[in-house]
Amino acid sequence: MNGKLILLIEDNPDDEALTLRALKKNEIQSDIKVARDGQEALDYFFGDQGLINPMPTVVLLDLMLPKVNGLEILRRIRSDKRTRLQPVVILTSSKEEQDIIKGYELGANSYIRKPVDFIQFTEAVRQLGLYWLIINEAPPALARNS
Template structure:
């Protein structure tokens, strides 16, 4: 397992999930990608603690978060993460098909770090995901935190 923080991808659309994973793989990031298929699963992953140490078992480099999700929508996931002192520092990119201005405004009001509309064109979508992966997993310098669980606690999901 890599000692790098993983990328948490929260996506319920099977086609978009497959394309996103392929694009991230193509840019050859060393980060593992953990997949949650709804907002409830994402929150469960982000709040799970190791019973022995009490440390979080997942502290991602970035969360790529779809807006329209089953069970718990992306805005609620965003609001809960940014409202919690333990997870507010984690960068969140809203990755959505929505072009509604109200979704954009509400996302930024709740503290999203970036709002990216999924391109319809396959090549543009692929390039956008590659660019996001490279920026957030390689180029971005995250804040220093004291919560750094051992790499062995990260579970790769697909």
């Protein structure tokens, strides 16, 4: 692998499968780690293994999550010195204005609404991967992983 890592925070196994399928079909070269609820996501960064776990190149964050919701995870990531520059892309079903505003207020790097149409969904994931893994220059603190 090329040291790139995507952390997918997603509780819905269907969405997880579809996202992984879309990534694979688009031949995005990256390790993928999946956190299936809010607590698991927080543990990845701040748990026992937090210091050992590699920083993801990008986090794909769902908002409706069991235990700890997506916005809270984002707030925690942004308030910790070690993770505050972590690129986070909100990838959710909601296009509620309040979610979009809240997301950006808390420092999301991007907000993407999952389309129902799988073709469109695949296209969104393709562009997302291309942008964050290849075009985008990662913050310096994260560069050590690559």
